[in-house]
Amino acid sequence: MDASIREMPDLEMALLRRGLDDLAAAEERCGRCRRTLLVGEYVHVYDGDRIVCDLCRERERKPPVTVRLVHGPAFGHTIRIIDQRAAA
Numbered sequence: 344m345d346a347s348i349r350e351m352p353d354l355e356m357a358l359l360r361r362g363l364d365d366l367a368a369a370e371e372r373c374g375r376c377r378r379t380l381l382v383g384e385y386v387h388v389y390d391g392d393r394i395v396c397d398l399c400r401e402r403e404r405k406p407p408v409t410v411r412l413v414h415g416p417a418f419g420h421t422i423r424i425i426d427q428r429a430a431a
């Protein structure tokens with residue numbers, strides 16, 4: 344019993360670190376205005392993987408290579424994608 348009580352702070356710290364790592368990894372920013380992009384927002388990808396938000400898109404001269412949704416950190420872990428069709 345004493346051992347499990349002693350180990351709890353380590354477990355809490357590990358979970359906290361993992362949560363912060365997930366947040367940092369998931370954070371994407373617009374290449375123009377540096378705004379943190381929101382989950383579910385459409386972003387426009389230009390060559391070189393440069394990402395521009397919907398608000399800044401009109402300032403770009405060239406059309407984007409692709410448009411995609413911003414996903415949360417749980418994407419691919421909690422949601423199983425079974426639709427294998429190519430994205431439109």
Ligand SMILES: [Zn+2]
Pocket residue numbers: 373374375376377378395396397398399
């Ligand atoms: Zn922007």
